Amino acid sequence: MPGSPIRKLASLAEDRKKAGIHVYHLNIGQPDLPTAPEVFEVIRAFSEKTIAYAPSNGIPLSLTAWKHYLEHFGIHFDETELIITTGGSEAIIFAMCAVCDTDDEIIVFEPTYANYNGFAGVANVKVCAVPTFIENGFHLPSEKEIESYITNRTRAILFCNPSNPTGTIYSRDELQRLVNLSQKYGLFLLSDDAYREFAYDAEIISLEDFPEIHDRIILLDSCSKRFNVCGVRIGLLASHSKDVIASVLKFSQARLSVATIEQLAMVPLLENPKAYTQPLVEEFRKRRDVVCEELKSIPGVTFYKPEGAFYITIGLPVNDSEHFSKWLIEEYEDDRETVLLAPAQGFYATKGKGMNEVRLAFMLKIDDLKRSLAILKKALEVYQHNFLK
Ligand SMILES: Cc1ncc(COP(=O)(O)O)c(C=O)c1O
Numbered sequence: 001m002p003g004s005p006i007r008k009l010a011s012l013a014e015d016r017k018k019a020g021i022h023v024y025h026l027n028i029g030q031p032d033l034p035t036a037p038e039v040f041e042v043i044r045a046f047s048e049k050t051i052a053y054a055p056s057n058g059i060p061l062s063l064t065a066w067k068h069y070l071e072h073f074g075i076h077f078d079e080t081e082l083i084i085t086t087g088g089s090e091a092i093i094f095a096m097c098a099v100c101d102t103d104d105e106i107i108v109f110e111p112t113y114a115n116y117n118g119f120a121g122v123a124n125v126k127v128c129a130v131p132t133f134i135e136n137g138f139h140l141p142s143e144k145e146i147e148s149y150i151t152n153r154t155r156a157i158l159f160c161n162p163s164n165p166t167g168t169i170y171s172r173d174e175l176q177r178l179v180n181l182s183q184k185y186g187l188f189l190l191s192d193d194a195y196r197e198f199a200y201d202a203e204i205i206s207l208e209d210f211p212e213i214h215d216r217i218i219l220l221d222s223c224s225k226r227f228n229v230c231g232v233r234i235g236l237l238a239s240h241s242k243d244v245i246a247s248v249l250k251f252s253q254a255r256l257s258v259a260t261i262e263q264l265a266m267v268p269l270l271e272n273p274k275a276y277t278q279p280l281v282e283e284f285r286k287r288r289d290v291v292c293e294e295l296k297s298i299p300g301v302t303f304y305k306p307e308g309a310f311y312i313t314i315g316l317p318v319n320d321s322e323h324f325s326k327w328l329i330e331e332y333e334d335d336r337e338t339v340l341l342a343p344a345q346g347f348y349a350t351k352g353k354g355m356n357e358v359r360l361a362f363m364l365k366i367d368d369l370k371r372s373l374a375i376l377k378k379a380l381e382v383y384q385h386n387f388l389k
Contacts, residue, residue: 001121004114004346012329013340021333024372026360027342029164029310031228033283036276039229042265054257057249058084062263065270066221066236072273073196075208075219077238083248084258088194088222088235089115092158095218095237096123098247099188100155106190107149107157109140111313111347111354113164113192128154129349134315134357137304138166143177150185156218157181160192161204165347165359166313167288167306169202172209179210188244189213194222195309197277200285202307215241225310226277227269232262284310287362287369294373298380313344313359317380317388321345321358324383332379339372339379 013023057063063079070077085091092115096106102124108116110129120127128149132138140146146157157178162169182189191207207217221236223229239245269276291312292305300317318324322343329340344357362369 002114002117002346004118008346009325009329009340009343012326016329016338020336022337023329024337024339024364024368024375026362026364026372027340028363029225029361030230030363031225031280031310032363032365033228033280035228036269038268039227039232039265042268043261046261046264051260054260054263056252056255056257058082058258059260059263061267062270065267066238069270069273070238073206075206077219077240081238081240081245083237083245083252084263085235085237085252086255086258087224087233088192088220089119090255091220091222091235091237092116092190092192093119093122094248094251095156095158095188095190095220095244096120096125097251098244099190099218100125103153104155105151105153107146107154107187108349109138109159109163110349111138111165111344111357111359112349113160114346116158117349126153127349131350131353132166132168134302134304134313137307138163138168138313140170140174140177143180146177147181147184150181150187154185154187156188156190158190158192160194162195162198162306162308163311164195164309165311165342165344166304167309167311168304169199169204169307171202172205175205175207175210179207179213182213182216186216188216188218190218190220192220194220194225196221197226197273197281198284198310199281199308200288201305204308215239215244218244223266223269226273226280227266228280229266229269232265233259234262234266284362287364287366288312290366290369291360291362291373294370298373298377300380310362311359312362313347313354313357315357318356318383319388321354321356323387324380325358327383327387328376328379332382334375334378337371337375339375341376 302315
């Protein structure tokens with residue numbers, strides 16, 4: 001079971017804070033904006049005498065709210081095709097468990113969401129990583145190239161659109177490649193839509209636009225980021241396949257239910273999502289633009305402007321970004337401040353890849369983002385002088 005690469009350096013940051021150094025967190029995707037008051041109102045208004053188990057597939061009111069939420073995006077599922085999960089994380093694990101036997105394979109595109117490796121460990125599934133590259137904005141390779149990773153044990157292709165950790169949004173043509181392979185090899189397409197709303201320069205195409213693979217699509221979703229509610233732990237799995245839903249329901253029954261009050265607390269947001277997500281998305285668009293502007297002024301940094309999400313994977317002028325990130329958080333300071341980064345090696349399933357890359361999450365206010373990138377610029381100069389000259 002791999003450890004979380006994102007949390008790896010976090011204890012060093014805590015030590016540094018105890019020593020009085022201010023740490024800017026560019027390492028983790030925890031939005032810094034307040035949760036909507038409606039969420040707290042539902043929690044306070046809960047008046048049942050007992051907090052009982054919810055039905056394993058979800059509370060009916062909450063299932064209907066999810067159905068309405070998806071309809072805002074032209075995506076149609078009825079309640080019997082939905083299962084509410086403990087975060088998007090559980091939806092991904094259940095999907096893996098439902099479509100794979102032990103040691104079956106799932107294709108992902110690296111750099112990939114690091115926890116896919118951990119989820120595959122839970123599900124006893126092998127992740128096969130198809131490489132993508134910073135030079136073309138981490139877009140997908142040709143159908144032929146992807147096909148070369150398919151074996152007789154491949155059961156599914158899992159992708160996140162827009163992508164964490166790259167912010168890439170896949171075009172219709174790219175999705176068509178996956179749809180073609182799904183049809184040719186009978187593969188499931190697991191679409192992780194945790195960042196659905198966070199699209200700045202490109203339209204997000206839903207797999208629902210490809211009716212030819214209707215019951216091969218498994219949609220995986222999460223309230224965490226779009227509603228600023230990472231701690232409520234509410235996600236969703238949706239599928240038109242009765243077999244998939246029947247299988248996922250067994251896993252859901254084994255874990256009994258998802259938190260009752262939190263399911264209810266998401267209803268007002270799911271019923272009227274854009275009112276909550278639009279201001280958030282506009283804020284993150286501004287932050288994305290600031291990050292890209294500031295990065296341009298740092299010599300030797302390579303990057304691609306992310307089209308969505310709130311992450312960017314950048315190349316640094318260093319040989320080992322993990323060594324640099326550790327040094328930055330353990331030893332470096334500028335005016336008693338430093339920065340915590342997420343080295344990108346952990347986002348690659350292939351050893352030795354992403355050695356000079358880091359992922360930045362733009363979770364800070366614009367002034368703090370500017371300051372943290374100014375620290376990064378100064379730190380790179382010192383590091384290059386000390387370690388690379
Ligand atoms: C791509 C991706 N999928 C799924 C998740 C899991 O989200 P949740 O908090 O709903 O478990 C995350 C969280 O960071 C994510 O980045």
